[in-house]
Every structure is written in C-alpha cells, then in structure tokens.
Amino acid sequence: MKFGGSSVGDADRIKRVAQRVLDRAREGHRLVVVVSAMGDTTDDLIDLSRQVVESSPSAREMDMLLSTGEQVSIALLAMAIRSLGGEAVSYTGWQAGIFTEPNHGKARITDIRPHRVLESLEQGKIVVVAGFQGMTEAGEITTLGRGGSDTTAVALAAALEADLCEIYTDVDGVYSTDPRIVKNARKLNEISYDEMLELANLGAAVLHPRAVEYAKHYNVNLVVRSSFNTREGTRVKEEAVMEQGIAVRGIAYDKNVARISILGVVEKPGQLAKVFSALAAERIDVDIIVQSGVTDGRADVSFTVSLSDAERAMQVIERIRDDVGYREATSQTGLVKVSIVGAGMVSNPGVAARMFEVISSLGVSINMVSTSEIKVSCVIDAERLNDVVRALHTAYDLDTDEQAFVGGPAERR
C-alpha cells in the first residue's frame, strides 16, 4: 500500500490511513506500507534551505534534508497503527535495504535487500517504509526524484514478490479522461502498462511513469485507488481487457507544450541533426517533430518542447543560425496536445482518421500530428481543449452515466 503526501497531510489523515491499513491487515494480508512526506513538508524544507543558501545547495545535503520528511511520516504512521492495536514498525529507505545509484536528487534504485522488512513481516508486523529515498553502497542517503514514492512501492512489491501493489491517491482510479473536463468520464477497471505509460506521460498525473515502467519490467500487479473511499480502483497490468467495441481507452492532454518552427532551412544532409544535437546538449527534450516537404531547396521544421524550455530552445536555435542556415525561427504558445490512447488501436483501422474528423468538425485546426502503435496526438489551439476532449470522449463511446469523483490535485512524490 502506498500513500502519497496529501493522504498523510495532517494528524487526522494519518490516523485515517492507519485505520485503513489495519482494516486491510485484518482481512489476512501481510502488508508493507510506503508513505511520502506529509503534505507541504518537502516544500517547507526547500524553503528552509533557500533561507540558508542563496545559490543552489549541495545535492547531497539536499537529500540529507529532504529525506527527513518521509522519516517523520513513517514514525507517525507506525505510532498511529500501534495505538489502534496493530503491530507496526517503520523503516527508513536505508533500513529497508533500498540501494540506489550515487546520483543525488534523482537516484535510480539499483538493488533491494529487504531482509529486515521480511523479518518483520514474518513476525506478523505491518512494515511502514519511507518512500522516495534510498542509500548508496557507500552509505550515502539519496532521494529518487519525482514520483519517487510510487517507485519505492513498486520496487519493494517486486523485490518481495507481493501479490499486489496498491497506490492510494486522491482520485478513484484512472479515468478515460480528465473528469474536470468531462463530467461523465469513465473510471477504467483495467489498463495495460503501455497505455498507462502513455496516459501518465501525457499528463494524467496519477502514477509516475518511472513506477509504471518498473512495474511493467517486473510484472507487478498495480492498483490505483482512492485513499478516501473503498471503491475498486483501476488495475494496471500486462494485458488489459477492452470493453466490447471500444478501441480507445482514454483521452489525455498536455498543456505544457510550445511549438518552435524553423522556416526555410537549407536542405542538405545533417542539417536536422545539427538542430537536435544542439538542443540535446542543452538537455532540452523534444517531443513531436514535423518536417515539411522541400521547396526551392529549403524546408520548414517544427517541433514541440515543454513551455519552460521554449525560451532556451529559441536561444539555441539563434546560436546555430549561421551554421544551419535558415530564414526565420518562431515560437508559439497557447497550444495543447490532445491524445487518444488504446492498445486496441492497432487492430482498428480508421481510429486516427476519426480523430481528425472530430476535431475538424469543430472548426479546430490541427497544428501537428504524431502517432505510435497505441496513441495518436494532435497539437491544437489551447482555447478549444475542452470542446475537443468532450467531442472525442463521446465519439469513442467513452461516456458513462455515472458522475466521476473528482478529488484535489494528484500527488506527485
């Protein structure tokens, strides 16, 4: 069971989680509980570091600082479970045997040696483990970066060969689309790892992509469910059953998109490579790339980057102007990327065509298109996002009669 920061945001919520854990234990399960830092703890600690150090603080010391957040949560949760009559013991990342690369702030888990966890489980205890943190082989405390607690939970589940890894969050599960846009979005009972990865990457921030990748690699049975009610949630697994006649599982969107166009690029081998190598050297991720046909020995290239990278990307393009040889470079914001995702797409021709049709029928122009085996993405004007998502949701038969439960913002640590 993994509970994020808002699920353990204050003393009352911690008590509620403790009760929930205990109820589950009394069903006869052996349980490991992974928790994040309480609510705003991490932000508060970052603020504190900024008061002490003006420039960027040592990543090692930042990990030393931030890892205290989860340590507070595990201690409190273990206390709470014990006070309700359960047997519980808390372990920090290093105590739980979670080993990572020596890469402070975004370490990857390299190994899990959970003998203390196993020993406590044998003794009938509920084991509470700090998410988001680990230790290097040299005994240095590390943190795993964004989505770290999800990854801790999945990795521990894999190492312990757990029957199930439940990710408790503030939504009922994974929805066919954002319930804030489509009131009658459908809660999915099942979804495949690959589909979940596409949805997670596209902004449906319920489960961190790294955790999903890990789960896929070790074939961990995942469930995403609400920490505020006992509804079933969404199962994430290798092969998910598709409901009859439905080719699209869900509709995602990503507002963090800027389009950069380089117009009139002199067409000769290696020109595109120069552009994208220069961007990669600055660690700017490029998503969709579209190149026009060549006219008069020149071509237009467009690509998307995240909003925060747009300005830096333009500086890079400006710097290589003479080298690449182009007429003009422009950057465009106010866009959004809408995607349909579904493993059933491969065997359903015409799914993409239907998407273009629906969008066009709303009078919305499609700026860019990108496709993979299980998704089609279109970049459109952000102002028309809601209309497009709603129309697509209906067009792919995803509407349901039930009204979706909409909680607060999803937890991302």
Next chain:
Amino acid sequence: MKFGGSSVGDADRIKRVAQRVLDRAREGHRLVVVVSAMGDTTDDLIDLSRQVVESSPSAREMDMLLSTGEQVSIALLAMAIRSLGGEAVSYTGWQAGIFTEPNHGKARITDIRPHRVLESLEQGKIVVVAGFQGMTEAGEITTLGRGGSDTTAVALAAALEADLCEIYTDVDGVYSTDPRIVKNARKLNEISYDEMLELANLGAAVLHPRAVEYAKHYNVNLVVRSSFNTREGTRVKEEAVMEQGIAVRGIAYDKNVARISILGVVEKPGQLAKVFSALAAERIDVDIIVQSGVTDGRADVSFTVSLSDAERAMQVIERIRDDVGYREATSQTGLVKVSIVGAGMVSNPGVAARMFEVISSLGVSINMVSTSEIKVSCVIDAERLNDVVRALHTAYDLDTDEQAFVGGPAERR
C-alpha cells in the same frame, strides 16, 4: 565544536555558526561540528506525535521521529558552510558510527567507529555530525536523552583523540554563580571535572552531567564558551588551578526540591531500608537524607526528592505506613538547595562553618545539610535564595568588577 539548538535556531543563526566554524578551520584546525535540532523543532515534533497518538507513543518510533530534527540541522549547516566556500559533509549518528544500547529515548553510547568521519577529515573536509542520536548494532535509530548532543560531542572527541572539545552555548562560560542573581558573578577560567559535575547536577545547566562524566573518564579537554562572541570561555579539565586564597569555586542552587519528613519512626534495624527501597522501586531519586537522634524508641527522618516526585513519594510512604510504623509524614515545598562547590575545600577547614555562619547572619534557618569532599549543600527557604547566594558569593571572595554577560536560557539537548 558543539552548537546547541538555540545557536542554530533559525537560518541566520545557522549562517553565523557556519562562518564561525569556517573562521576556526582557517586557523588550521581539523574540525568536527556536532549540532542539535533547531530551536523548537523537538517540541514541535513531540506535539505532532501527540496529535496522532493519545497515549504514550512507541519509544522506537519516537526516536525515528525526533532524530529527524538533528538531520535537518546538519544538512543546513553543511550547506551553509559550503556556500561560504568551505568543504563540508554532514553525517547522521549512524553514518558517523555512533553505536548505542538498544534503549530507545535514553540510549547510552557503547562504541564509536568513526571511519567515515576520519576519512572526510583526511580529505580536508569539515565534518558536521548530528548530536543526540545513534544506532544499535541491529541498525535501529536511537536517541541519547537529555544532554545528548553534549555527550555526542565529548564521545566523538574522545574517539577521535581530539585536542579540544568546545561546547558553544548562549553564555560566556561557567560562572561562579547564576549571573541573574549576582550581577558581578565571576566567569571561571578553569574548573575541574568533579567541580563541574557538582555544578551541573546542582542546576547550573551549561553542560550535561553525563557529558562531563564521559569527559572525565576519557580525559577530554573541554571548553564551554559563547556562540555569540569570541571570549575565552571556561576550560573543564582534570586539575583546575585555584586562584590565590579562594577555596570555593562556585555557588549553585536547585529549586527543584521538596522535603519529606517521616516523624516518629519506630527505631529498629531495617526500618530505613524499607523506606528507601520502596522509593527506589518507584524510581524516585532521593538526594539529602537526615535522621534525628532517637527519643523514646522513635526517630524522625527527612529527605529531599525532586518536586515532580513529591506526590508519588508521599503515596509510597502512605502505602508502607503499617509496615514501617511511624506517627506522621509531611511534605514541604517552597525550598531551595544552595551549595558551595570547590576542590580546595578539602584542605581548607572552616569552609562549611563559614557557610552556616553567613546564612544564619541573614536570619535564614537551615533545614537540612549535606556535605561531600568538594561541596556543602544547605536546604533553605526559597524566598531568601537571592540574599543567601549574594552573601555567600561575597563571603567567599568570588565577586568581580566585571559585569557578567547573561544570555537566554541555556540549551539542554
């Protein structure tokens, strides 16, 4: 160098400590810095645990919780030193190799294996270590209880064979008496371990007795000095030089005193043993004990306990009434214990007599008396405390012309 909680109470103070440490390092010293949790952190964490658990929380989980306080301090101080251009690295108790008994909440240090500390020192780094905490051989996080950070500092100094262990606090050093009572109290340049123990136990809360005992045992050179100025402080060592003609080093007092009297105890062998065994079984510490002469086969016994134990002590006495056989038991508060302390007393007859003389000349009655080789204590009416301390201070030639620096309350963790 050890800095207590109020010395690292906020971001600015941490920066000031960092500068201080760096200045010291630039004098050519190799430094280990032990720090406590920031200001009220420990109390805040205790509050948090009370919100989660009504009854007494698990001691193991309390240690898990409280040890985060120092971990925050060490990370911030190491960052601060680095941002000022120093090389620094922080270590938690377990990382610094501080091993303790498996006695949560008040563990004693059993061993120190400081290879990581030594390695970092070799590399020219300033090592920042979390006070108050350690690890059992089984890998459990423990805390050392009251005065724990002082003990960490002294124990590390012993293990590293340090030239000096500096305890930075919010007073200039150890004074001949409480400067809040006697404005011209004398800052002592030197004091022996034994004298310091008597002063510490008697309420001059600058340095924890356990740390002094540890220093005495391993012959660690201690200095108590201010974290707010660069004055010399007080050296604590085996043999301290006495200034010419002065037999008394200092005057201490303890307001945490209640007197319990058992009147008309039937005089027969083993009666006293019954009383004090019963109290010991309830973990009630008894300090001064006075027995009157026997009249008509009955005697009066009086003893002191701490104020918080007085009520429980009376219950114990009541319970053994029939067994012991006494006429009446009374408890008295509003008392204070005043003590003169000095290694020179042994060779100066008449020091105790002078004390009684001074107190009597003020018209104050002496309730109880207790003596050891290096101290004489009198229990008197608390209302006359200041008069008595001032008169004794003058009588033993301790007054000085300089006005004492008086900071906030001393730090005790």
